[in-house]
Amino acid sequence: MSEELFNSASCSGDCTSCGSDCQDLDQPTVTLTLDDDTEVKCAVLTIFPAPNQKEYIALLPLDENGENEDGEVYLYRYYEENGQPNLDNIDSDEEYEIAADAFDELMDTEQFNEMEENSTEE
Numbered sequence: 638m639s640e641e642l643f644n645s646a647s648c649s650g651d652c653t654s655c656g657s658d659c660q661d662l663d664q665p666t667v668t669l670t671l672d673d674d675t676e677v678k679c680a681v682l683t684i685f686p687a688p689n690q691k692e693y694i695a696l697l698p699l700d701e702n703g704e705n706e707d708g709e710v711y712l713y714r715y716y717e718e719n720g721q722p723n724l725d726n727i728d729s730d731e732e733y734e735i736a737a738d739a740f741d742e743l744m745d746t747e748q749f750n751e752m753e754e755n756s757t758e759e
Contacts, residue, residue, distance in 0.1 A: 667696060667724075669711075680705075684715050687739035689732070692716065694724060695740050712736050 665681040679696035686692050694715035697705050712733065713724040727733045 666699070669696070669724075678703075679711060682710065683740075683743065685739060685743050687735050689735050691732075691736075693727075693736040693739065710740070712740060 667679050667681055669677045669679060671677060677698050679698050682695040682697050684692055684694045692715045694713050696711040696713065698709060698711060699705055712727060714727055714732075714736075716723050716725070727736055
C-alpha cells in the first residue's frame with residue numbers, strides 16, 4: 638500500500654457551480670493504493686491515540702465526486718518515520734477493537750462538545 642498526503646484545493650470558490658456542500662479546503666487527503674491496485678482518495682478525519690499507546694488515523698473514503706454516501710470509515714495504525722507519515726494495516730481483531738473504541742469515544746466527545754457549544758449560542 639502506498640500513501641501520498643496532499644491538500645485538496647481544487648475548489649473554484651463558486652459553490653453554485655459544483656453543488657458540493659463545500660469541504661474545508663485545508664482538509665488533508667490521502668490516496669491509498671489497495672492490494673488490488675485500486676486507488677481510493679480519502680479525507681483525513683483525525684489522528685488519535687488509543688489506550689494501547691499507539692496512534693491511529695481515521696480516513697473517510699471519497700467517491701469520484703469527493704463525497705462519502707455510506708459513512709464508511711477506514712482505520713489504520715499511524716506513525717511517523719524520519720518526519721514522514723506512514724500507515725499500517727491493523728492486523729488483529731483485538732487491536733482493531735481498541736482503535737475502533739477509541740475512535741467512537743473521540744466522536745462521542747466531539748459530538749457532545751458540539752451540542753454544548755450550540756446550546757450556549759442560543
